[in-house]
């Protein structure tokens with residue numbers, strides 16, 4: 001089976017192939033298997049029972065509780081009525097100042113929200129819970145996790161700042177809290193894992209400096225150095241999230257400065273995020289590549305489509321979803337092959353790349369291209385892949401499965417390259433994480449159709465377990 005058909009709908013076409021093991025596909029597959037088995041039975045060669053094997057989808061590595069939650073929450077998000085009700089409840093919980101509606105303070109609400117919603121999408125509220133989540137993800141076969149400290153600030157259209165979590169009006173205190181939160185996050189990840197950070201988490205003072213495109217306050221630079229030094233010591237990597245456009249020019253500039261200090265000797269510690277939905281994304285990438293090459297450090301890029309379409313300057317964002325898709329896929333192609341970005345493939349600078357997203361077509365394209373360029377000795381960068389915890393599990397598990405399959409072929413085939421797959425988790429109090437979750441649901445709302453495919457895969461896996469197939473992870 002080609003990779004195109006492994007990951008979802010056929011690349012570049014509207015034709016829906018029997019790819020994600022939907023119930024319908026599984027049923028027809030069973031019929032074919034049974035028919036074949038019956039013929040053989042009449043020949044007295046193969047017993048029919050042995051012939052009925054439901055193919056594993058990759059989801060066999062997901063704990064049963066996650067499958068059940070995927071199904072329950074999937075039904076909620078794919079029904080317009082339930083979605084509206086769910087969003088109203090969630091937004092009430094996320095934004096209420098009343099102790100009654102705060103799941104961290106109200107034990108009855110906690111008993112409902114924590115196992116049903118929080119545990120599906122977030123890492124944990126303390127070190128013990130986070131370690132447990134991290135271990136489960138590693139047992140599932142992922143190479144590691146990206147752990148994010150959830151505090152952030154959003155700028156409203158009137159320029160007001162809306163913060164998640166507790167805040168303080170003292171800039172030094174805010175920066176210290178942000179530094180300590182990130183250092184604590186690093187304490188909870190292992191070698192090879194990542195720290196995900198948002199610069200606005202450093203408080204209103206820093207956010208105002210970002211908005212005015214000023215230089216970072218000295219305390220901020222010192223805090224960033226302390227975080228990077230610790231990550232380096234632990235052999236972890238760091239990515240800096242992209243945020244709203246009013247902040248992004250300074251986020252890019254400040255992050256380039258950190259990359260200058262830490263992405264040396266041909267290795268990158270710090271990744272900057274490029275949002276492919278921006279009309280300027282390609283120009284931005286070309287400029288950053290040129291600066292890195294000129295100054296002799298390594299550019300590391302996390303590529304995303306972009307999360308702020310609902311509350312950002314719309315004219316800066318591609319006009320249609322298709323344009324954003326073309327931009328994302330085009331940038332992936334050009335980074336992997338070293339083309340169209342201001343350098344010849346022979347002189348393409350060293351880069352590192354993380355492909356973040358839930359779009360199966362984009363993952364399939366990237367995966368195919370990595371293997372074909374590698375076969376021709378033309379691959380410029382081996383990307384990492386990653387999804388958010390609790391989202392697109394069927395895609396993440398499939399990437400893991402493909403990586404394991406390739407591992408098995410390594411000794412037989414030359415030029416086999418094996419990407420790594422990660423899960424991105426956020427930690428914090430239940431109410432803080434509800435605010436994070438609200439944003440994620442809004443930005444992924446367009447993926448309802450895809451969620452239906454995902455639900456079909458989860459149903460098929462549940463059925464497989466009920467009828468005797470074993471889970472790999474519990």
Ligand SMILES: Cc1cc2nc3c(=O)[nH]c(=O)nc-3n(C[C@H](O)[C@H](O)[C@H](O)COP(=O)(O)OP(=O)(O)OC[C@H]3O[C@@H](n4cnc5c(N)ncnc54)[C@H](O)[C@@H]3O)c2cc1C
Pocket residue numbers: 240241242243273275277304305306307308309317318319320321322324356357358359386387388424443444446447
């Ligand atoms: C691990 C990880 C890290 C992330 N980090 C960041 C980050 O640092 N910063 C950030 O901004 N986002 C981040 N995101 C979110 C990301 O940008 C997307 O919003 C989200 O992943 C959904 O997009 P998708 O690529 O999965 O695919 P899809 O669901 O196929 O694409 C949805 C996206 O397409 C774009 N889009 C939708 N409709 C239109 C339209 N009419 N016109 C133009 N474009 C449109 C939007 O970007 C939308 O989010 C991250 C996502 C992941 C998985």
